Amino acid sequence: MSHCRHGLRIRALSLCLAASPLAIAAAQAQGGNQSVALEEISVTSEGNGAPGGTPISASGAARAGLPPVAAPTPLDKPVGEVVTSIGREGVIDNRAATTVADILRNSPGVTVRQGNGPRDIVVSIRGNNARATGVSRNFIVLEDGFPVTQADGSSRFDLVDPRAYSRIDVFRGPQSPFFGNYATGGALNFVTRRGSEINGVEYGVDAGSFGYLNNYATFGGVSGPFEYSLFTSDTRGNGFLSHNSFNTQTINFLGTYAPTPDDRFTLKIINNQVFAELPGRSSLNQFYLNPFQRGCASAASAAPGCVLNSLLLNGRNGATVPVTADEGAFLRGDRRTIVGGRWEHDFDAFTTWRTQLVFDDRQINQPFYTSSARGDFPGFNVLTDVTRRGDLFGLPATGYVALAYNTLDSNSLTYNRAPYGGARLGALTANLEATQANLGGRARVELQLTEQWIAVAGISAENTTIQGRNITYGFPAAGGVTTTLANIDRSFLNVAPELSLLYRPDAAWQFRGRVATGYATPSASNLTVTSAGVPGNNGQLQTQENLGFDVGADWTPLPGVRFSVTGFYEFFRNELVTQSPGAGLLSYTFNAPASEHRGVEVGADWAFAPGWRATAAYTFDDQIYTRYVEQLSNGSLTRAFNRAGNHIPGVPANQLLARIGYEQATGPLAGLGGYVETVFQDDFFIDNANLLKAPGYAIVNLNLHYTTELVGYAKRLNLFFEARNIFDKTYVASAQNLANSISASTGLQNGASVLATTSGSIFAGAPRNFVGGMRLAF
Template sequence: MPVPVSFLCCLFRSDTMFHTAHVSRPVYGVTMLVAVLSATPAPAATRGVATTPLRRHPVLSVSKIRKSSARTEQILVTGANRASALAHPAGQTTYRSDRQDFGNQIGQSAADMVVTIPGVSFTQGNGPRDTNISIRGSGDRQSWGLKNIQVLEDGFPMTQPDGTARADLIDPHAYQGVDVFEGPASTLYGNYAMNGALNFRTRKGADIHGLEVGSDFGSFGMFNTYATLGFGNRQYDLMLFGSDVRGNGFIANSRYNTSTENVRLRVTLTPSDRLVLKFVNNVTDTFLPVRLSLNQYYANPYQQGCSDATTAAAGCASVNLLVNGRYGAKEAMSAEAAGLGRFDRRTLVGLRWEHDVNSRTTWRNQFTYDQRHVDQPTSPTAFVGPYNSYNVSSDVTNHTRLAGRALETFAGVSFDYLDFGYQTYNIMPRGGATRGAMSSESYGHQWNLGARFQEDWHFAPDWHIVLGLGGTYSDIGATQTLYSYAATANTQRGITANRFYFNLAPEGALIYTPSRDWTLHTRVGTAYGTPSSSNLFITPQGQYGNNTLLKSQTSVGIDLGAEWHPSSTINVQATGFYEFYKNELVSQSAGVNTVGAYTFNAPASEHRGVVLGMEWKVLPKRLPGGRIKLSYTYDNQVYTRYTEVLSNTTLARDFSRKGRYIPGVIPNFLNARFLYDQPDGPLEGLGGYAEVTWRESYWLDNANRLKAPGYALLNLDVHYDPPARFGWAHRLHWYFEVQNVANQTYIASAANLTDTLRPNGQQAGAATLMNSTGSIYAGSPRAYFGGVRVKF
């Protein structure tokens, strides 16, 4: 997927936590950067800026020193390498989290990197690091992976052409930060960018400048050993990272061992040419417990006493396995006795060439190969097979002037291709996920051909306008063969899907900066997402079969936002959004003894809400190291047109879901951190925080009969990062934290449930749905973690 290497960035006070891309004041934003990069003289408001030749420093960062008397600012321009930067779409609500926000804590998964970002939530997926990250609820309707967003790392695509991305390969120790682009974003990011995009940024070798070795350890047998090697200068920058983490888990059958390698190399070939090489490899070896019903969760949230038999303790979950692996009698077994788990590998290699055609124009060409090989006995069947994908993109960014004002133009094309071939096998009750007969096999492909275009024109000193258009043509071709067995005969049935989709995504944004304390923006964005091939072969009963008539989902979203930063002690950003969806793709589980979640199109739905972020130095003179960080999201998602058909053995009935809340979506969530880091004196480098995380209860079914309960957690952290003046002691860093201090029992993940029809033709109520399995994972009880890191 092409990613524009524009020079848009937000410039605001260096102590702020939030990062937006819609600032345009000449001495305070993008206009200044474009003027610096342009070969023509800058406007009067930007003259006096110290400039650096573009060919040597293609991306610029700006620091500001405030002058109180004249209310002016001095601008210091320094160089950085464009390979490590990702364009921030102008006018789109953007936040970021940097290493200072997550580098002094346990760092078990991507959740630790995004927990403080407004508009972002997360739930537990299928495995220790399979975090389901949501932007404005993008993945709340799913039970695994990163859905309805595009994911990148250092500008390389981490989402495969079928929209699949997973967080297993993310070890926070390897990263400098993450950028979050919120709202419909298909104009620039193409297919599946329904709610935005994520770009994870690895650490620079020049910043590491040596070798770092560390270990994290704590409750439930968790032990993570990692090392980072980095060197760099103007000619090259190299970062190598490796980690191995293992643990027993806090739920029965959740022990794991995950290893990750991550490499990024930037080489400057000439003053106008740069190469960036990217390599990521991850092996996920984790056993997997069965998702519970709500009643099972209340009885036995951690599935204790369920390892050998399903009836040994109340609340134990089980899977029903064919005794002979083909047909006939079944035997109920616990997940541990059956050997359920995920044993997957993901390998990605990418290469990018960046060429400065002249001082105003940059051309980029990028290729990425990405293989995902899965071996997942996660239900009564085992899912096995490779997914090979290839991504090629080329784009051009040009800076010029129109009517005497700065104009930036971006244009790009991309092509990605996925081929796959997988088989599913019945699991037999012999332990170790023993395979029986093949139950299905599928082969196919998906490719997407896309083009992007965007203009960003600063038509007045305090204004700029953004117009863009993107489009993608998608081709999905797949066949599935279903096998059935009996004592007298074996049969097979074939299903074919040949689907073609064409989607367009226009966008427009207007940004106004009336003063350096205020930035206002409004944006109309659009997005689209085609079904993936796996969606086409799961029936409403959760079994393999024909679901090939799914349509693309599309959305139109309106954002209205403001950023206020009156002083160096407070920064506030708020955005209201209203998004209209057509044919929204929603998934729901039919139970634990099914092969997958059923996906359907909701003809019309609406998402509306508010995202708020704040950072405040409450007492800058008395407590100069004290801060409060607050992120809050209100997310209201409802069906406006959808009729669901429920059936039993004797009849079927239609039920309108108009006005019902979309299940799985958390309506209110809040994160508040109260931090203190000693800035000077003998205790310089000592700090800590108290964190409160609150999630409101949310619906689990389309009829809104059953809710997953909300929760509030308290976490505590203390850390020490000695200053450089302490000599050798500066090389040693340590931390200690307590998670879930009050030892709350809470739901970390809940898959949507399918409503059922009673024999009398009425919908089943909450009492029935509370026995529906395949939904819930409990969150961690109180846990203690510590860690040390040494630099050589």
């Protein structure tokens, strides 16, 4: 992926495009009328692919009088990818899935952390993005095939209410050949419930500890050529941390109109409004003293372990005053609006053309800690692609070719915070205006070599440009205002190929191997915060690139038995790592020249007796720097430290979800069930020198639920009750990486005791809590 290999990349892209749907169509033409109707083969890990069989095309479904559906694409049937599909049963239907974390823990390779707000969850796949504390990056997120990741790679999960979804597909490993920029870790595809599945109205309410309340409703149905589903929810609570109340409202709509058997129009609308008070992130010592920040209303009478942030008295310069989260009125008030449209046209039973346009606007108001960010980030995403099923050189094949373009305008203002009197703003410290655009093409071919062997090849080529300016304002003690202008003008060209091979000797076994690449360019915001944690020029950042190898096997000897294991080894170059230089300062990003991620993912599901089922998702993830020298400065002293061989901070080596449950299928207690689960996560380093660890934990949850069909106007009743963290374990739910430091007098690196007293890192997880709920279907 260096630019010096540009000619080789273009030739490789040309070869792959030659295997595109156009080439497949040409090969079919050479064979006259001997094209054959293929079985649609789906081979994924975890045993979650659809079974083989002759597919019903979207046009065929319309002619048969079935609800209009989108034609399947490689996104829906991801041959050759390492994918886990998490459905509703036992995960959404019968429990209080208060955040997306409750669902995604069920997939190997996924780590979830608390973000900046009770429903703001930071997700990482194979440790990519594990060091983030707010915006999620390094993987792509879609809903019903519409992108909800903006052009700068940012995704947030405030807008995600788990109740809305039918399933979530987790793509693990480098996915840039399939999804383009920022897919170094993988991708998530959220699939909402179809109108035909809902077929009426559902109303539900969940209530629990700490004032938690979620009222939600779902509407869905089919009327002739129309199919629609609408989900709405209002969620609020007081939070288990001090100064942590929240409320968020969500609307999620999906509608499809099929005016002809060969044409479908889809409309997607998401709107989310979030308000959340934010507590301070504590140091490790403060976490041990006062994990839930009790007695922290006032700095003057603060209890031991309270987190204090120093705000400028005049909002500009000079003297500061320590304040608590209450006194500083730290909060987030954000809105996200997404509107997408898609047209699909079937040229014939084997060829589908799709074109979609998405408008995505993110507005933020975030006056928390020592600065306040306000901004508007509107963007567009355009995709046009063709999927062709047929035969290539006499072999069954599926070809896919796509052209994608997305852009984002960043308009962001950063202010100092002023103490007292609410969320008051101080002086303007930075003004960022930038535009990022990504333009690229992707091609992919799935080729069935024999009944047992399938080969997949794919490639993407993409050009990214970032242009704009960042003005930084300073306020000298002598008075006046200084301005520093940093112009941004960066361009990145990236190419990512992929090859995979699958072998199915029989219906019970599948073996797979995959080699794939990924890339993630810096975003405009990465380029405008210096290593001192203040606005400025950080324009030297390079593209993050990774080369990953996967080897795995899936075993499904019986309908109630599934076992999957995947080993991965990924080599990173210029890995983008984000960390905080200290309390109240902005997180900055740097390139680690070389690093390695290696591990094992295991998924298992075993119905070992009538009504009984055991489920497990385990991940081992070992990540190290192999080439990185870090420079630390204090005053006039600067020292270099070789981090090669150190563990990359923020990534637990071991994590496990294990669940055992029982469902009564017959008799008077039919529909009654329950399970007990444990969530385990290893301790992990939170600094590059590997001096300080955030402690690991194991929590236990208990669930009881009951489902029954009703007679009359109401069709179905779901009831559930859940006790979470039943042993009341105090644990770390989120830990931001901390920058190491040196002594200003000796130049020696400060030890773990200094890091342990550095605040701005840790949020505690929820203590023992209870939540129950019901859902009625009409």
